[in-house]
Amino acid sequence: MATKHVISVSGGKDSTALLLLALERCPQGTVVPIFCDTGNEHQEVYDYLAYLEQALGVTITRLRADFTDRFAPRRKFIARDDRTRREYNTRPVFEADGVTPVLKRDGRGNIVYNKKGKPVQKTVKVGGGRRVRWSNKAKRRALAALHPTGNPFLDLCMLKGRFPSRTAQFCTEELKRNIAVEFQLGLQEQGHRVISWQGVRRDESEARRDAKLAERIGPGIWAFRPLVEWTAAQVFDFSGVRGIHPNPLYLQGAGRVGCMPCINCSKGELRQIALRWPEHPDRISEWEHLVGQCSKRGFSTFFADSHKARDRRQVFADLNVWTRIQWAQTTRGGRQFDLLAQLDEPTACASAYGLCE
Ligand code: SF4
Structure with missing residues (x-):
């Protein structure tokens, strides 16, 4: 049984170093680089993959989710x-002192914890709620719009009638993880043992602090994360000394390479995107319109936020991509316009990793 080393390449610094490392360490012909195309990528990413293929003499298999069959059902x-169901506004519950939160408990009296392991505060419904159902008008609107576009990210959101969010990050699962796993299972069926190389670093985020070097992720499939103890600088150096250039997006100010924009992007990243690549907010605005057509409520915004307003027009006006970009150009929680942000020169190097001296 031959072993195949599957490398998920995203066009970013970590996966590039990972691919170089795998090519150096693994026997020839056993490295299988793959790229999961979400359809929400910058053109530079596709160009960079072509550059890597040419510079390293490898073929990167492009994987793209296809949701066409899910539209008719x-x-x-x-x-x-x-x-019909009712949707309620809620308010948090406190002890008699008005400060100490009352914790939420399940039917057995156990405290309920969120995904991050923090206890959840109890809430109570406020008011009589509002009826949520598909009105005939909304059905007609959705049925007219709900046709496959061929773009995986957009098609998925149209099918869901909403964009992903931090708590419902179905984009990663359906556009990246599922198709990568499917590909690996296909290799297994052909009789190969699969090792999935992942470019995860522990210093990237709190969630990755405990990432293991190696672990079994399924029958016959192992995850291997050789970069867990590396820093961003080490990753750039590793590729640099081997003569491989970083993705040009880093030199233009991007802190990370992946979806453009990502639903989780920071205020600073959003500001850079609007300044340097305005065609992407234009596209997201069109997507907001299309996904809104397919949603029960008639609107959907790319960037989610907790919003107390009941009026859906008000919610859309406050959260649509253009309003969020305006907010990204402010300081102090969005109240004050940041004049210095406007002085950013789009042609200047603003690499978040200090790649240009
Ligand atoms: S990069 Fe962001 S938007 Fe893209 S799949 Fe991952 S979480 Fe979703």
Whole structure:
């Protein structure tokens, strides 16, 4: 049984170093680089993959989720859906002192924890709630818009009637993880043992602090993370001394390479994107319109936020991509316009990693 080393290449610094490392360490012909195309990428990413292929003499297999088959059942479901539920506003509950939060408990009296392991505060419903259902008008609007576009990110959001969020990050799962796993299972069926190389570093985020060097992630599939103890600088150096240039997006101010923009992007990143690549907010605005057409409420915004307003027009006006970009150009929690942010010169190097001396 031959071993295949599957390297997920994203066009970023970590996966580039990972690919170089795998090519140096593994026997020839056993390294299988893959790229999961979300359809929400910058053109520079595709160009950089072509550069890597040419510079390293490898072929990167492009994987792209296809949701075309899910449109007809979804249209049928919407046309027949006559369920009604109520949606309520809530308020947090405190002890008699008005300061100490009351913790939420499940049916057995155990405290409920969120995904980050923090206890959840108890809440109570406020008011009579509002009825949520597909109105005939909304059904007609959704059925007219709900047709595959061929873009995996957009098609997925149209099917869901919403964009992903931090708490419902279905983009990573359906556009990256599932198709990568499917590919690896295919290799297994062909009789190979699979090692999935992942460019994860512990200093990247709190969530990755405990990342293991190696672990079994399924029958016959192992994850290997040789960069867990590396720093961003080491990663750039490793590729640099081997004559491989970083993705040009880093030199233009991007702190990370991946979706453009990512639903989790920071205020600073959003400001850079609007300044340097305005075609991407234009595209996201069009997507907000299309996904909104497919949603029960009639609107959907790319960047989610907790919003107390009931009026859906108000929610959309406050959270759409253009409003968020305006907010990204402010300081102090969005109240004060940041004049210095406007002075950023789009042609100047603003690499978050200090790549240009
Ligand atoms: S989390 Fe961000 S980078 Fe990952 S798939 Fe979703 S939008 Fe793209």
